[in-house]
Amino acid sequence: GNLVRVQAVQNITNRKPMPPKAPEPLSSLWSSDVFTLSKMKESLPKEVFKSVKKTIEAGAELDVSIADVVALAMKDWALSKGALYYAHVFYPLTNATAEKHDGFISVQSDGSTISEFSGKVLVQGEPDGSSFPNGGIRSTFEARGYTAWDVTSPAYIMTTDNGATLCIPTVFISWTGEALDKKTPLLRSNAAMNKAAKRVLSLLGHTDIAPVNSSCGAEQEYFLVDANFVNNRPDLLLAGRTLFGTPAAKGQQFDDHYFGAIPERVQVFMQDVEEQLYRLGIPAKTRHNEVAPGQFEIAPFFESANVATDHQQLLMTVLKNTAKKHGLVCLLHEKPFKGINGSGKHVNWSVGNATQGNLLDPGHTPHSNTQFLLFCGAVIRGVHKYGPLLRAAVATASNDHRLGANEAPPAIMSVYLGTQLDNVFEQISNGKITGSLNAGQMNLGITTLPVFSKDAGDRNRTSPFAFTGNRFEFRAVGSGQSVAGPLVTMNTILADSLGWVADTLESKLAAGTELDTAILETLKIIIDEHGAVVFGGNGYSAEWHKKAVEERGLLNLKTAADALPILKEPYIEALFDKLGVLSPVELASRFEIYAEQYILAIEVEAKLVVSMTKTGIYPAAVKYLSDLSTTLTSLKSNGVELDNASLVQISSLVSSLTDSSAKLSAVLKQHDFATIEEHLQFCAQTIRRLMDEVRVYADALESEISDELWPFPTYQEMLFIK
Ligand code: ADP
Ligand code: MG
Structure with missing residues (x-):
C-alpha cells in the first residue's frame, strides 16, 4: 500500500495496548464525581439542605440567601477533588456542549490569593454568548446572554488532561428572556x-x-x-x-x-x-x-x-x-x-x-x-x-x-x-x-x-x-x-x-x-x-x-x-x-x-470532495496512468503487446472525475438565493447530486489503480484493523 497507509498500519501493529484498569467496586465509583443530594446533606446545615432539596424537587430557582452556603460547600468538595476551575455548562443550539471556565482563584488587595466561589456565580453566569448561534434573537447591542443553574441537574467534576473542573449544568438565556439553548424548552415542555x-x-x-x-x-x-x-x-x-x-x-x-x-x-x-x-x-x-x-x-x-x-x-x-x-x-x-x-x-x-x-x-x-x-x-x-x-x-x-x-x-x-x-x-x-x-x-x-x-x-x-x-x-x-x-x-x-x-x-x-x-x-x-x-x-x-x-x-x-x-x-x-x-x-x-447548519454542513462536505479529488485522487490516478502507459510502451518496444483497455478505462474515469468535480466547484460559487428554503433545496438536490457523481468516479478509480498509489486509508483498513 501507499506509504502513509503502510505507516498507519505499522503504528497500529506496534502500539502498546492500553492496560485494562483493575475494576473498582461500583459502590466506590458510583457518583463519586457528582455533588449529589447525599453529599449536600453531609455538608450543608440542616435547614439549608431542606430548602435546597425542596427547590430541586420543585425545579424552582435557588433562594439567593442560601446560594452562598451551597456554593461554599460545593467549592470545598470540588477543591477536595482537585478542581481549580468551575464552569457553567450549557447546551447551545448546535448539538454541542459549551462551557465557560473560571478559576476559583481571587486576588486579594495585598496580592495574596484565596479561592472563592460565591452563591451569585453559582446561580448565574455571563458567558460571552456572541459566538453562539442565536438565529437573530439578539442584536449586537444586547449580545450578552446569561446562564442560570438548573438545580434539577446536579453539579459534577469533569476530569480531562487539562485538569479537573467543577461543572454546573445551566440554562442559557438572552437578557431579553429568550431561550438560546436546548435545556430551557425541555424544562418548559x-x-x-x-x-x-x-x-x-x-x-x-x-x-x-x-x-x-x-x-x-x-x-x-x-x-x-x-x-x-x-x-x-x-x-x-x-x-x-x-x-x-x-x-x-x-x-x-x-x-x-x-x-x-x-x-x-x-x-x-x-x-x-x-x-x-x-x-x-x-x-x-x-x-x-x-x-x-x-x-x-x-x-x-x-x-x-x-x-x-x-x-x-x-x-x-x-x-x-x-x-x-x-x-x-x-x-x-x-x-x-x-x-x-x-x-x-x-x-x-x-x-x-x-x-x-x-x-x-x-x-x-x-x-x-x-x-x-x-x-x-x-x-x-x-x-x-x-x-x-x-x-x-x-x-x-x-x-x-x-x-x-x-x-x-x-x-x-x-x-x-x-x-x-x-x-x-x-x-x-x-x-x-x-x-x-x-x-x-x-x-x-x-x-x-x-x-x-x-x-x-x-x-x-x-x-x-x-x-x-x-x-x-x-x-x-x-x-x-x-x-x-x-x-x-x-x-x-x-x-x-x-x-x-x-x-x-x-x-x-x-x-x-x-x-x-x-x-x-x-x-x-x-x-x-x-x-x-x-x-x-x-x-x-x-x-x-x-x-x-x-x-x-x-x-x-x-x-x-x-x-x-x-x-x-x-x-x-x-x-x-x-x-x-x-x-x-x-x-x-x-x-x-x-x-x-444544514447548509454549512453540506458546503463543507462539497468543498472536501473537491479538494480531496484535486489533491489526492486525481494525482494518484494520473501517476498510475503515466506509469502504466510508460510500461506498456516499453513492453511494446520489446515486442510484448499488452491490452491497453485499462489505460483507456482509467483515462475515461479520470476525465469524468475532473468534469464532475469542476461542476461541483462551480455550483459552490452560487450564493444568491431568493429564500433560505431555496438554498436548502439547492444543497439537498444540486450539490449532493454532484457530490455523489464525483464519488462514483472516484470509487471506481479506487478499484482500478494500484493500491500502492491510493492516498486514503481504505474501508477495509478502517473497519477491520484495530
Ligand atoms: P432494545 O435494544 O431492545 O431497544 P435496550 O435494553 O438496549 O433495548 O434499551 C432500552 C432503553 O430503554 C434503556 O435505556 C432502558 O433504560 C430504557 N427504558 C426502559 N424502560 C423505560 C421507560 N419506562 N421509560 C423510558 N425509558 C425506558
Ligand atoms: Mg431500541
Missing part, C-alpha cells in the same frame, strides 16, 4: 406536559397526584476507527464521515459482528468509558457490538428526561475523549461509511409520577388500562397531528443519509402498537369491546378491558415510533444529535393531546355522560380521526410509502431541506406558543439556525 397530565388524572378521579415527569433512556450507536487512519482522511477529520471509499470485500453481510465478541482493545476502551460514566452518576448498562463492523452501542438506564439529556451530552463527550486516549476516534456521525449500517439513537420515552407510576404502562387491571389507553391514545393523536414536527426534530444533514435508507426507519412518521393494542383500538373504534386476544369473548363496558400482555416479542424494527411494552421508542433520532429536541417535541405534542383529552372529557362529563362512556367516546374520536398514523407493517416497503402518502395523507419528508420548513408552519408556531414552550421568536430562531 415537561412543565406543560405535567400540567395537562395532571388535569387528565384528576378527571379520572385521582386526588393524590405527584408531579408528572418525562423519562428518557437513549441507546447510543457509534463507530470506532483507529486515529492513525482518521488522521489521513480529511473527510473523517472535518466532516465525520467518509466522502469516498469502496466497501470492503467483507461488509456486514455475514452478520457475525452483531452481539459477537467485543475486540479486546474495544473492551478496554468500553471499561474505561463505563468507569468514568459511573463516576459521573450515569447508569451505563448495556454494551454490545452492532450490526456493522467497527460499530458498537451503549445504553444507559433511563432517567428523568432533563437529567438523561445532560447525561447523554456528557456520554458523547466521554466517548470522544476516551477514544482519543486509546488512540481511537469515536464517530458519532449517522452514516460514516457507505454500504454498511449507519448509527442512530433510539430515544425511549415515557411519562409518569410517584403516585400513579408509569402512565404508559398498561398495568394489571382494566381500570389502570383505561388510563393507559387514554395516555397512549394521546400519543397517537400527537404523532398524527404533529408527525411532520417529529420529522423536523430529527432533521440534520447527517441524518438525511440514514432516514429512508433500508436500515433505519423511513422518513414517514407512523406509530407501531403491536397486535394486541391494535386490536383493542380497533374494537373501540367499532364501538364495543367484543373480545381480546387472550381474554376470550366480551361484550361489555370498559371495565372488562383485557389485561395486556407485554408485546415484547413482536417488535417492529422498521417503525420510527414504536410502543415497546411500557414506553415509546423514537428511532429516527440521529446518533450525533442532542436528545433534547426530540424530547421537547414528544413532551409538547403529548401536552397538547392531553389538554384536548381533558377538554373533551370535561365537556362530556358536564353534559352528563358517565366517566367510562366519556372515556370510550374520547378514545373512539382519537382512533377515528388519528388512526391513520398507526401502522404495523413493513415500513421499508414501497407499498407503504405509496399508501402512507396517497391513502393516509401522511407526509414523506425525505430530506431535512423538506422537513425543516415545517417549523415555520402557523400550526406549529401556535402549538409551541400556546403551551409556553417556545415563543414565535424563539421558534423562528431555531429554523434559522438549523437551516444554516
Whole structure:
C-alpha cells in the first residue's frame, strides 16, 4: 500500500495496548464525581439542605440567601477533588456542549490569593454568548446572554488532561428572556406536559397526584476507527464521515459482528468509558457490538428526561475523549461509511409520577388500562397531528443519509402498537369491546378491558415510533444529535393531546355522560380521526410509502431541506406558543439556525470532495496512468503487446472525475438565493447530486489503480484493523 497507509498500519501493529484498569467496586465509583443530594446533606446545615432539596424537587430557582452556603460547600468538595476551575455548562443550539471556565482563584488587595466561589456565580453566569448561534434573537447591542443553574441537574467534576473542573449544568438565556439553548424548552415542555397530565388524572378521579415527569433512556450507536487512519482522511477529520471509499470485500453481510465478541482493545476502551460514566452518576448498562463492523452501542438506564439529556451530552463527550486516549476516534456521525449500517439513537420515552407510576404502562387491571389507553391514545393523536414536527426534530444533514435508507426507519412518521393494542383500538373504534386476544369473548363496558400482555416479542424494527411494552421508542433520532429536541417535541405534542383529552372529557362529563362512556367516546374520536398514523407493517416497503402518502395523507419528508420548513408552519408556531414552550421568536430562531447548519454542513462536505479529488485522487490516478502507459510502451518496444483497455478505462474515469468535480466547484460559487428554503433545496438536490457523481468516479478509480498509489486509508483498513 501507499506509504502513509503502510505507516498507519505499522503504528497500529506496534502500539502498546492500553492496560485494562483493575475494576473498582461500583459502590466506590458510583457518583463519586457528582455533588449529589447525599453529599449536600453531609455538608450543608440542616435547614439549608431542606430548602435546597425542596427547590430541586420543585425545579424552582435557588433562594439567593442560601446560594452562598451551597456554593461554599460545593467549592470545598470540588477543591477536595482537585478542581481549580468551575464552569457553567450549557447546551447551545448546535448539538454541542459549551462551557465557560473560571478559576476559583481571587486576588486579594495585598496580592495574596484565596479561592472563592460565591452563591451569585453559582446561580448565574455571563458567558460571552456572541459566538453562539442565536438565529437573530439578539442584536449586537444586547449580545450578552446569561446562564442560570438548573438545580434539577446536579453539579459534577469533569476530569480531562487539562485538569479537573467543577461543572454546573445551566440554562442559557438572552437578557431579553429568550431561550438560546436546548435545556430551557425541555424544562418548559415537561412543565406543560405535567400540567395537562395532571388535569387528565384528576378527571379520572385521582386526588393524590405527584408531579408528572418525562423519562428518557437513549441507546447510543457509534463507530470506532483507529486515529492513525482518521488522521489521513480529511473527510473523517472535518466532516465525520467518509466522502469516498469502496466497501470492503467483507461488509456486514455475514452478520457475525452483531452481539459477537467485543475486540479486546474495544473492551478496554468500553471499561474505561463505563468507569468514568459511573463516576459521573450515569447508569451505563448495556454494551454490545452492532450490526456493522467497527460499530458498537451503549445504553444507559433511563432517567428523568432533563437529567438523561445532560447525561447523554456528557456520554458523547466521554466517548470522544476516551477514544482519543486509546488512540481511537469515536464517530458519532449517522452514516460514516457507505454500504454498511449507519448509527442512530433510539430515544425511549415515557411519562409518569410517584403516585400513579408509569402512565404508559398498561398495568394489571382494566381500570389502570383505561388510563393507559387514554395516555397512549394521546400519543397517537400527537404523532398524527404533529408527525411532520417529529420529522423536523430529527432533521440534520447527517441524518438525511440514514432516514429512508433500508436500515433505519423511513422518513414517514407512523406509530407501531403491536397486535394486541391494535386490536383493542380497533374494537373501540367499532364501538364495543367484543373480545381480546387472550381474554376470550366480551361484550361489555370498559371495565372488562383485557389485561395486556407485554408485546415484547413482536417488535417492529422498521417503525420510527414504536410502543415497546411500557414506553415509546423514537428511532429516527440521529446518533450525533442532542436528545433534547426530540424530547421537547414528544413532551409538547403529548401536552397538547392531553389538554384536548381533558377538554373533551370535561365537556362530556358536564353534559352528563358517565366517566367510562366519556372515556370510550374520547378514545373512539382519537382512533377515528388519528388512526391513520398507526401502522404495523413493513415500513421499508414501497407499498407503504405509496399508501402512507396517497391513502393516509401522511407526509414523506425525505430530506431535512423538506422537513425543516415545517417549523415555520402557523400550526406549529401556535402549538409551541400556546403551551409556553417556545415563543414565535424563539421558534423562528431555531429554523434559522438549523437551516444554516444544514447548509454549512453540506458546503463543507462539497468543498472536501473537491479538494480531496484535486489533491489526492486525481494525482494518484494520473501517476498510475503515466506509469502504466510508460510500461506498456516499453513492453511494446520489446515486442510484448499488452491490452491497453485499462489505460483507456482509467483515462475515461479520470476525465469524468475532473468534469464532475469542476461542476461541483462551480455550483459552490452560487450564493444568491431568493429564500433560505431555496438554498436548502439547492444543497439537498444540486450539490449532493454532484457530490455523489464525483464519488462514483472516484470509487471506481479506487478499484482500478494500484493500491500502492491510493492516498486514503481504505474501508477495509478502517473497519477491520484495530
Ligand atoms: P432494545 O435494544 O431492545 O431497544 P435496550 O435494553 O438496549 O433495548 O434499551 C432500552 C432503553 O430503554 C434503556 O435505556 C432502558 O433504560 C430504557 N427504558 C426502559 N424502560 C423505560 C421507560 N419506562 N421509560 C423510558 N425509558 C425506558
Ligand atoms: Mg431500541
